[in-house]
Amino acid sequence: MKHPADEILQGAIDMHCHCYPEFSWEQKTRMEDVEWICLAARMGMKGAVLKSHFWPTMTNVHFLKKEIPEGFKLFSSITLNLNCGGIVAWAVEAAANLGAKVVWMPTWSSQNDQRAKSMSQIAKKFIPSLEDYPHEGLRVTDNGRLVNEAKKIVQIAKRMDLVICTGHISSAESLELARYSREIGFNRLVMSHPDNPSIKASLQEMKEICSLGAYVEFCFLGTLPLLQRKHPRDMVNLIREVGADRCILTTDSIYDWVPPEPEIMRMGISNLTALGISEQEMRTMVQDNPAKLLRLDTDTSQLQ
Numbered sequence: 001m002k003h004p005a006d007e008i009l010q011g012a013i014d015m016h017c018h019c020y021p022e023f024s025w026e027q028k029t030r031m032e033d034v035e036w037i038c039l040a041a042r043m044g045m046k047g048a049v050l051k052s053h054f055w056p057t058m059t060n061v062h063f064l065k066k067e068i069p070e071g072f073k074l075f076s077s078i079t080l081n082l083n084c085g086g087i088v089a090w091a092v093e094a095a096a097n098l099g100a101k102v103v104w105m106p107t108w109s110s111q112n113d114q115r116a117k118s119m120s121q122i123a124k125k126f127i128p129s130l131e132d133y134p135h136e137g138l139r140v141t142d143n144g145r146l147v148n149e150a151k152k153i154v155q156i157a158k159r160m161d162l163v164i165c166t167g168h169i170s171s172a173e174s175l176e177l178a179r180y181s182r183e184i185g186f187n188r189l190v191m192s193h194p195d196n197p198s199i200k201a202s203l204q205e206m207k208e209i210c211s212l213g214a215y216v217e218f219c220f221l222g223t224l225p226l227l228q229r230k231h232p233r234d235m236v237n238l239i240r241e242v243g244a245d246r247c248i249l250t251t252d253s254i255y256d257w258v259p260p261e262p263e264i265m266r267m268g269i270s271n272l273t274a275l276g277i278s279e280q281e282m283r284t285m286v287q288d289n290p291a292k293l294l295r296l297d298t299d300t301s302q303l304q
Helices: 004-009 033-042 058-064 089-097 111-116 119-126 128-132 148-160 171-184 203-211 232-242 261-274 279-293
Strands: 013-018 047-051 073-079 100-104 163-165 189-191 215-219 247-250
Touching: 004 261, 004 279, 013 163, 013 215, 013 247, 013 261, 013 279, 033 047, 033 058, 033 261, 047 058, 047 100, 058 073, 073 089, 089 100, 089 148, 111 119, 119 128, 148 163, 148 171, 171 189, 171 203, 189 203, 203 215, 203 232, 215 232, 215 279, 232 261, 247 261, 247 279, 261 279
Parallel strands: 013 047, 047 073, 073 100, 100 163, 163 189, 189 215, 215 247
Antiparallel strands: none
16 A cells, blocks of 8 residues: 555655765665666656765766666756865856756865864765865855855856755855845755754744745755654754745765665655645655756756
């Protein structure tokens, strides 16, 4: 007998899936990319965005498309960490020319992440020489104002139809990014997992960034047993406050102790609906909003 979550999973898009390998071949994942993507397609999902904290994923996606079901929409991305040049507009344009549809602002190499000792600490486990690298971390603002290179990136994203996710930059930086995005009419900004320890955004900051036209992302990974950073009920409470029309649900899968990505998504859907999120609200978060951001709700003929 099918669970309602199985129905909602039909057409779902996961906008935050980490590729393998990530930092190292030693950091195992539950399945190889081709395996979980084929499973997602069999379970009825519509698509996914492939992310790496280290390297752009355009090449990964190019070759994976030869191995996965034809109808599954797989998107590539770039994360603007130091190894990709940092906050550099031309890197974004080059990535988009090769098919990237999503741009993440710095994660492990952001100043905010380094101060929070978040993903930057995990990276150092696999790359010990990072401990000796004298860099205070990347910021998209200077004295509270968005730097020109970040403005150029938003302009490129608008011109080339890209999604920008805030990565691990601070809430204050994300808000400046949102203010500039609104100023130039860019409406495809996502505040990445604001409830995670790496960000710790306040409810007021989440509401403010949504009022500026951005979306907020909730990653179900943090509710799973080994992390237990939050209870699904906390996520539900935030969704209620912010409004499902401005939220997306993702997995953020990166470890080998978790279920496969589509099963994490199914778990997220079933948990949140059991706690009171309506089926229509859930469809908005996992189907409609991701499709809108990735332009799958309009003309898909130009998607790479």
